[in-house]
Amino acid sequence: MPPPFFARRRFLLCFLALVALAGSWLRAAALADGGLPPDWWRDAVFYEIFVRSFADARSGPLANDGIGDFQGLIDKLDYLNDGQGAAGKSLGVTALWLMPIHPSPSYHGYDVSDYFAVNPEFGDMELFKRFLAEAHRRGIRVIIDFVPNHASSQHPLFQQALKESADGDTRKLFRFAEVPPELFGPWDQRAWHPAGSPERGFYYGVFSSEMPDWNFNDPRVTEHHRRAAEFWLKDVGVDGLRLDAVRYLLEVGEQLQDTTETREWLREFTEFCHRVKPGSFIIGENTARMTEVARAIRGGALDSAFEFDLARATIESVRLHTPGILTKALARLDALYAGDSPWATLLTNHDQERARTQLDGNEALTRLATKVLFTLPGVPFLYYGEELGMQAAKPDPELRTPMPWTAESPNAGFAAAGVRAWKAPKPDYPEVNVAAQRDASDSLLNLYRRLIRLNESSVALRHGRPVPIVADSARLYVQMRETADEAVVIVGNFGAEPVAGPKLTVERSVLRSGWQLSEELERTTVAAPEINATGGFEGWRPLPELAPQSVYVLRWRR
Ligand SMILES: [Ca+2]
Ligand SMILES: [Ca+2]
Structure with a gap:
């Protein structure tokens, strides 16, 4: 018979297991009935989709017109997340951002002519709701683009x-x-x-003559936008909104962006959304520098926003083999947000050259940038096709070409072979496509799968408190973050040559001797350090050598 202490502990473990089980059951139930746990988005990995270019239906009224639609999207949901977790074969993303799905005279949809309907080229409202239910069934939440600043000139x-x-x-x-x-x-x-x-x-019209700005000084505009937001969040049931171009809402005199009045309008709008649908996620596109973005988020104008400065720092650090650019950006963010990390991370979106293009077509650098992305603090967003290493430069329509599913000529499986697609796929589709990469274990697609699961499994990686860590080499990327029962050290070599592993020193952390250490990304074994009484270690060399363009994730669990 075990001593009473162990009996109590066993009881406690059973109890905790039951609580965890109940928790996951409740989460699944919540997803099914549309309820949202607060801050669910902090644990999500988002995938941005341009519906027109994702998949043309193969049957039904929307089929074979060369335009992607909601039926095509439903048919491809298992690729994104089949609901089977690590046992399944899917990418594993847990949330989608759909670029504008409203009626619009443009191909991109960022000029909306009816905020209360869906683009008939994509389907009708009934089909959209079916798509939403299918996504929720797989554990995928959905946010949609909402364009508050301007309407279509055809509105x-x-x-x-x-x-x-x-x-x-x-x-x-x-x-x-x-x-x-x-x-x-x-x-x-x-x-x-x-x-x-x-x-x-x-x-x-700040963007063009086709996009007249709404006049936010007229209360009817606020009322219109709130009615539209309530319609989508509550009546239709989407899980959040991605607000377009939020810098430009209210102009005050000669100040045409980033006004106090804009942030105040957003704060009240975001509060309204939370009121009509508790847990709904409001993320804004603010292309300002990180100080202004932080002011918006910390002031409650938005739940989150894309950290474009961090995205640029990531790409430039990787491209120039200079991790210091990224390290400095992260230090500034840690200071601006006092260690919290509500921002969204990304390499690229629909307005930017594809990551591999920005990295001069270099596959090794693209893989490195991807590893860095999914080990950054924040909420990761991934633009469709990036997981295949698609390449594209401007003009904009070239950044939004059909998703290459197979090597089938001429539509790459985006639409049936005999169909004229709205736009031709990129010419490298015979190699760069889902079918070619799905079963190749060393493909970029499979690296994304691995990274997404690693990212989702580690709260410390996504949102841990930063811990000061010192390395004996300034040429390496070294970060540490911790939660109450997990700590991660990220060590990266951005250069094209192997280098000696660094010696690492930490003064204090949550670590205690006995915590389990493993390396989770490059699949190597590491020597554990001697942990002192304050959770620190001194001159620890976890790896004798770092491979070229590598990122190691050293993870301790209680
Ligand atoms: Ca279609
Ligand atoms: Ca405006």
């Missing part, structure tokens, strides 16, 4: 405004002026556009 309200005289009521929903107060916008583009005839004046 019925703007069309009506164009017809009105200068004091017309609908004109007040947009920014009209008899004479433009200034001709140019924040990046010296033309921002005031003639409204058709001299007596109708000009209107403001």
Whole structure:
């Protein structure tokens, strides 16, 4: 019979196991009925999809028109996450961001002509809801693009405004002026556009004449946007919104971006979304520098935002073999957010050259950048096709070409072979496609799978508190983060040659002797350090040598 201490401990372990089991059952149940645990997005890995380019249905009313649609998306959900966890063969992402799905005159959809409907080329609302249910069934949550700053010039309200005289009521929903107060916008583009005839004046469209800015000083605009947000979050059941171009909502005098009034509007809008759907996730596209992005997030204007400075630092660090660029960016973020990490990490999105293109087509560097991405603090976002190493430079439509599923000519499995696709796939699709990489264990696709699971399994990796760590070589990438019962040290060699492993010193951490240590990424064995009374170690050399372009994740578990 064990002594009472062990009996108590066994009871405690059983109890904890039951609690964990109940927790996972509750999570699954919550996903099924649409309820959302708070901050679910902090544990998610997001995948950004351009519906037009993902998959054309093979049967039904939307089939074989060369345009991706919701049915095609449903048919490919098992590729993204088959709901079987590590036992399955899927990529393992747990959330999707769909680029605009609303009716729009453009191919990209960032000029919305009806905020309450879906683009008929993609399907109808019933089909969209079926897609949503299929995603939720697999444990995948879905956020959609929401474009608050501007409408389409084809939006019925703007069309009506164009017809009105200068004091017309609908004109007040947009920014009209008899004479433009200034001709140019924040990046010296033309921002005031003639409204058709001299007596109708000009209107403001920060992006283009096809995208008239809403006038947020008119309360009807806020009311319209809130009704639309409530419709999608509550009636349709999406799990969050990705807000487009949030720097530009409210202009104040000559200040055309990053105004206090914009952050205040966003804070109230985000609160509204949380009220109508508790747990809904509001992430913004703010292309400002990290100080401004942090001000928005920390002030409650957004739950999260893309950390574009960090993305640039990641790519440049890898491209120039200079981890210091990234280390400095991370140190600034740690200071700005006091150790919290609510921001979204990425290598690229639909507006940027593909990662492999930015890395001069180099596959080894692309793999390295990917390893760095999924070992950064934050919430990772991945743009479709990056997991295959697609390459593309601007103009924008080239960044948004059909997903290559197979080597089938001429549509790469995106659409049936006899169909004329809305856009041709990239010419390297015979090699760069899902089928070619799925079963090749050393493929980029399989590296993504491994990294996504590693990232999802480690709270310390995603959101651990930063721990000061000193290495005896400044040429290496070294980070440490910890939670109450886990610690990770990330060691990277960004160079093309092997180097000697560094000696690492930590003064204090959560570590205690007896915690289990393993290396989780490069599949190597490491020597454990002597942990002192404050959780520190001195001059520890975990690896004799670091392979070229490698990232090691040394992970302790209690
Ligand atoms: Ca179609
Ligand atoms: Ca605006």
